[in-house]
Amino acid sequence: MAAFQQLPCELISHILSYIEIQADFKCVALTCKRLYAIAAPLFYEKLIIAVRIGLPPSPWDSNSIFAKLKPQWIRYARQIEVDYYYEDREDYLGPWCLHIPDIELGTGCAPDETRAKELKQVGQALFNDQLVKKLITRLSPGQLKAFNFDNRYAMEVCSVDISIATVRALCQYQNTISQLKVTLKEDLADDCTVYDFPFLKYFKFDVQGRSSAEQYHCIYALLSSCQNTLEEFHCCTTMFDDPFVELGLPTVFEDAYNDWKNCEKCSQQQLSRGGEKEFGLPRLKVWNCEDMDQPFFEFCFKSGILQHSPLRNFLTQDASGNFLGLLSTSSNLNIGGLLPSLKKHPNNGMGLRRYLETFEGLSKIIMSSFHGREFGIAWTAGLKHHADSLKQVHVKLRGMKFPVKVLEELGRNCRGLEVFASEMEGGLPACIFNSNVFPKLKYFHDTTYIGSPVWLDIPLHSVQCLSLVYSALRREIREGDLSKTLKIVCFGIRTGVSTQKIVQGHAFLIQRSVIGEGNGRREWSAADAFVIFYYRNVRMGIRRLKATEYPEVMDRLGGHTEL
Template sequence: MLTDKIEKPADLINVALTCKWLYAVAAPLFYEKLIIAIRIGLPPNLWDPDSIFAKLKPQWIQYVRRIDVDYYYEDSEDYLRPWYLHIPDPELETGRPADERKTREYKQVGQALFNDNLVEKLITRLSAGQLKAFNFDTRYAMDGRSVDISIATLRALCQYQNTISQLKITLREDLADDCTVYDFPCLKYFKFELQDRSSPEQYHCIYALLSSCQNTLEEFHCHTDMFDNPFVELPVSTVFEDAYSDWRSCEKCSQQQLLRGDQKVLNLHRLKVWNCKEMDQPFFEFCFKSGILQYSPLKNFLTQDAAGNALGLVSDSSRLNINELFPSLEKHPNSGLGLQKYLETFEGLSKIIVSSFHGREFGIDWTAGLKHHADSLKQVHVKLMGKRFPVKVLKELGRNCRGLEVFASEMEDGLPACIFNKDAFPKLKYFHDTTYIGSPEWLDIPLHSEQCLSLLYSALRHGIREGDLSETLKIVCFGIRTESLTQKIVQGHAFLIRRSAIEGEREEEEEEEDRGSHSNWNEAGGAFDFKSLGMDVRRLEPLEYPEVMDRLGGHTDLYL
């Protein structure tokens, strides 16, 4: 197959242009994904969705398998493909703040026009079962001018495209008026967002959808925009329970299932990924205790509450033994002993994320349980509010888990020299001290890149002097924060370590040094000529960081 050997779109285009036969094979692949980019924050033009949807080319209709609707800003021109919509802004149009009535009218008109045209000019023109993915991302939407999916669009997706395997939507309360449209029997990936977690009707629809695809669903992602005070205990469990009871007694949303010969049950026995951000543990606990997840072969699990507490587990070769997870954590704070005991109940963990879990007293004693995953563990991400990660525990982690490739945490004493020791960390590729360094009032480690670089040079020089310098470590970061859309650095410092393999590279590095690269570095008390060691350490620029991280396997952070 042509696409099996080609990874980059540019290469596919070049191959397709070599002859007519290859072009005929490759051309349909260019149109399998259609992005409707809704541009916001610009001076308004006449928004005519009818004429915009009229721009759809026949090949887009013929070959499209995936539709993505997204919002973007003026500084994201490269995101625009192949065309965009513009939502008028009354404030920019008149030069003064728009009154609430006019803003509401703009949104209502835009909502109706957008969804009517999306259904009539696109969805219903596709062949039955042609569309495989529909994603509506509202992360960057501005409430006063944004449009969103309507119940009519959901109904069209359900009626005309009931073989969809991927669905991402924002489940507003008005979309819960009709639970019968949540029937997607081929769904493998489902992600939804909730703007209000207090509505049983919304969860009723979620249960209906999960029940319809319980024989196929493999990934479940949910996210809630929390407007409640995270420090106030809310009786959210009753919402889940009430919605579940309503769904079990509802006869409307099970009609399609019964016609297919299915039973109205909810057991996600193929679910491998559970990603539950800001939904709190109660939702997962309810699904677990009610039997929905009793037989789920979970290998990827993340739960996060509104206060920032998170636990993430990824396994490549075994199940996560969810049956023992919550019993191990029922009594807290317990210095992490519950999590340690849980980690000892299975093997094969490849990645673990702990972020202020159960508060600052959760501790780091649970790291002792990671030795049971010594052959598989690749990544460890830790963020403990009010507590730093001790270097002695990091050394113990290196002794227990010889295959560790990524480590990120707020360190107790700055940059630990042990990460540069090939005997201590034979496979470490990426190290990130996540300590915040953006404001002088928060400083515990140096702020300026020159100071961070001096720490890095000192540690490298020590490793070289001892003759045990790591051969795998490529990236060292200090307090990196990235922009959510582009992943470019907006705060902190990242450094790339390069080793010269041939003399030609050595000469190129010397030329860079003559132009003022970081390879010649003067410290107090004398000069240190780094080129003589056959390596170069340089700071990654903000726009360069995403490209380098992609080349090394992707940007890593504290969340999945």
């Protein structure tokens, strides 16, 4: 420990940043004065405001909502995150929690709709008032670097929303914020002048519905204010209209852009910094439009906002349900060449194939097509241009399964492939265990839906899936080219949104070790879903992963499927 204390402060801080358990952090901080001085700012830099959903009636005192704030939180807080939790997630709590009552106080009866709205309005007013007065305005100017508040998955009745007053306070007192996450509802679009964050690097928003140009007006105002710093842009729209019907033109995106260009209110701050009512994002590397339709991306590109952006991480979805995600670690994604390839669906994938051939360095691709049979898999031939860089392939072709023959070709062309996920044709392919075909594969996921007779005539159970893995593995062992890297084989896995634990499907861990004896023996347990067998002095183990084990193993291997 003495040698550790003598390291430079920057190196100690970097090492301590890997600690995740609060108890361990406290032990280090209480070792000596020097380590305490370094650890305390790291320990208190993230302040989580946890709002419990479904708590029994508990009267509020507006003066005591933030009474648990400690001086060190005010002194060291660099990030504020507002989150929601349920009673069964007590271990998730941050330093303190808040609660908006969702039951009539004093009676124990569930409120009617009118009373529920009144409770929510009172709770929101109290929350925002105390958040501004007791926390945001008490932080030193420029102290806060991140404000995250995403409530799109919270229950409508008992959720808390930030008000325009909170956004105004962030803009006025903490205008060096570099990360902002917010659910942008109608009432937050009342004042476009508060969306001025010139130091923002990361921006994520959720829009409830697409009918309001005022919401996107505020987004354009914010993007123009941070055009010289923004590196990541994430957006998500909850669509109330049919996502498979094309929108008429002009879209709300273009209307909002014209409104912003003609607005004299929100341009004052930008013009004072020498800006103009036209802008681009020359440092933007990540564009993530989950659940957003393609016209927003097309408009931003054609209007000049994205034409010179060095994008390396791109995700979008069109109105027909086609979904495309691209990730490159070594080169830009040639966004100018992408638009023609996405223009017409279905197109048998040839447009995407031609686009993939225009650049190199792709490390990950996510492809989901609503018209799977028409779209096909011809585009996979374009992946051979990324043979030296491609690590992950995720494919979902609705109405069509991925051919084993194409999978083998993909493995032989892309020798560095580590993750593959798709709905497979003909069951589990034995080639995934062949080191000549997949020398570096770590994670394989057959995404075929498991567990419902609606989708399968005979749903697969854990013992059946275990048998498939065992049979495929035995076939490749006889060939003598057994993979040394494949660790996880999954069938139809679905995970919880917050916990990432298995809620449906089956995952199996493959273990391999060299021994000196035991050829031909086999140990099998159908009840516990594991099998251990021996062949040519190799001990092979196949064990079903428990729901509680899955998140930890997947985090270690980095193989989460995104379909």
